[in-house]
Amino acid sequence: MTPPVLRLEGLSRSFGGVFAVRDVSLSVPSGQTRGLIGPNGAGKSTLFNLVAGLLRPDAGVVDLGGDEVTRLPAHRRAASGVAIVFQGARVFPGLTTLENVMVGAHTQVRHGFLAAAIRSRRCRREERDVRSSALAALERVGLTEWADVPATSLPLGQQRRTQLARALCARPRLLLLDEPAAGLRGAERSALAEVIEGLRGEGLTMMLVEHDVGFVSRLADRVTVLDLGAVIAEGTPAEVRRDPAVVAAYLGP
Ligand code: ADP
Ligand code: MG
Numbered sequence: 001m002t003p004p005v006l007r008l009e010g011l012s013r014s015f016g017g018v019f020a021v022r023d024v025s026l027s028v029p030s031g032q033t034r035g036l037i038g039p040n041g042a043g044k045s046t047l048f049n050l051v052a053g054l055l056r057p058d059a060g061v062v063d064l065g066g067d068e069v070t071r072l073p074a075h076r077r078a079a080s081g082v083a084i085v086f087q088g089a090r091v092f093p094g095l096t097t098l099e100n101v102m103v104g105a106h107t108q109v110r111h112g113f114l115a116a117a118i119r120s121r122r123c124r125r126e127e128r129d130v131r132s133s134a135l136a137a138l139e140r141v142g143l144t145e146w147a148d149v150p151a152t153s154l155p156l157g158q159q160r161r162t163q164l165a166r167a168l169c170a171r172p173r174l175l176l177l178d179e180p181a182a183g184l185r186g187a188e189r190s191a192l193a194e195v196i197e198g199l200r201g202e203g204l205t206m207m208l209v210e211h212d213v214g215f216v217s218r219l220a221d222r223v224t225v226l227d228l229g230a231v232i233a234e235g236t237p238a239e240v241r242r243d244p245a246v247v248a249a250y251l252g253p
Contacts, residue, residue, distance in 0.1 A: 003066035004029045005174050005205040006051065011060030012229075013046055020046040022229035024060070028174070031203040033196075035220030035237065037213060039249060043229040044209045045087050048176045051207075052084045053077040064174065083172035087179045087209070089163045091151035097158075098147040101134040101165045130169075137165040141195050157188025161195060168199075175199070175206045181215050193219060213241065213250075225249065 004027035011024045021043045028034045036044050049055040051062060053074035062070045069077055091100050138144050141161040146154060151162055160180050167175055177196070181189055196219050199206065210216045216223060217237035225233040225240050227249040233240045240246050 002030060003063070005032075005065055006207070007061075007063040008047075008051070009061040009063070011047070011050055011057050011062065013050055013055060013057050019043075019229040021050060021057070021226075024226070024229075024231055026224055026231065026234065028205060028207065030205055032221045033200045033206045033208060033219055035216035035223035036207055036209045036226065037211070037216055037223060037240075038226035038232075040211075042226040042249075044226055045178055046229075047226070048084060048178055048207070048209065051077075051174075051176060052082050078170065081171070081173035082176065083167035083170045083174070084176040085160075085163045085167050085178060085180055088182070089160070089178075091154070091159045091162050093150075093152050095151055096148050097143060097151045097154065097162050098131070098134055098138065100151045100162050101137050101169050102130050103166065133171075134165070134169055137169040138162075140168060140198070141165045142191065155188065157184045157192060160184065160192060164192075164195065173205060175204055176209075177206060178209045179211060180208070181210060181212065189215070213237075217241065 007027040009025050011021055012019060013021045024047060036047065038044055046055065050057050053069070053072055053076070057070065061068060064077070064080060064082065069080065092103065135144070135147065138147055141164050143158060143161055143165065146158060151159065154162065164180065181192055184192060193215065196206070196208065200219065208216060208220060220237055222235065223237050223240045224231055225246050232245045232249060233243045235243070
C-alpha cells in the first residue's frame, strides 16, 4: 500500500501558552483534495506553516510520503515536494507575470534563478529550462497571454493565479493553498475554481483552506474542520456541513 502523501500525527504548536494547533492527526492520500476549514484563528495557517516547515511543532510528527520530515527545514521540504501559496500572497513588483513564475522554479534547478542570471553556459541552459517550465505553468492557470505584462497590473484574481503558477512550477507533490479565493468574486472566483478543479482532475494532491464553505465543498473530496486548533470534524463536504459541532463552531452557541 502506498503511504499517504501527507500524514500528521499528534501535531501541536502553541504561542505564548495558547494552542494554535492542538494534537492534530490527519492523512491525505495521493490525489486527494482536502479542504481545511474553520473560523478565523482556528489554526489553519499555522497548520500549513508546520507542514511546510516554516514553523516547528512543539509535539507530533509530519510525514511526507512515508518519510518523516518533522525536523527538516522549509527549503528541504520544498525540495521534497511541498509548495505553498500563502494567505494574502502578492506578486513581486517590478517583475512580469512570467518572471514572477520563474522565481518559483528555482528549487528545480541546481543553481537557482538568481544564479542563472550569471552567464555561464550551463546557467543559460538552466534559465531556458526555467523559462519553459514557467510558461507551461502559466498555461495551466490560463495566463499565457499575460506573461509579459507587469504582474502588478493584473487584477487580483490573476495575481492569485500567478502565485498558483509559481507554486506549480516547483512540481509539487503536495500543494497547500491558503485562502486563494479570498477577496475574489464573480468571474475571477470561478476562473480560480476551474483551475483548481483542473489540477484535481490531473491527480495533484492538495490542501485547500477557505473561509467559504461553499467554495470548499465544490472542490474538496474530504474536509477537515478545525476549531481552536483542534480537529472537530472530518468527512465529505456534505457530512461536515450537517455536523452539529461544525454548525456550532461557525454560528456560535
Ligand atoms: P487561521 O489561519 O485559522 O485564521 P492562524 O493559524 O493564523 O489561524 O492562527 C491561530 C492562532 O494562533 C490565532 O490565535 C493566532 O493569533 C495565533 N498565532 C498565529 N501565528 C502566531 C504567531 N506567529 N505568534 C503568536 N500567535 C500566533
Ligand atoms: Mg489563516
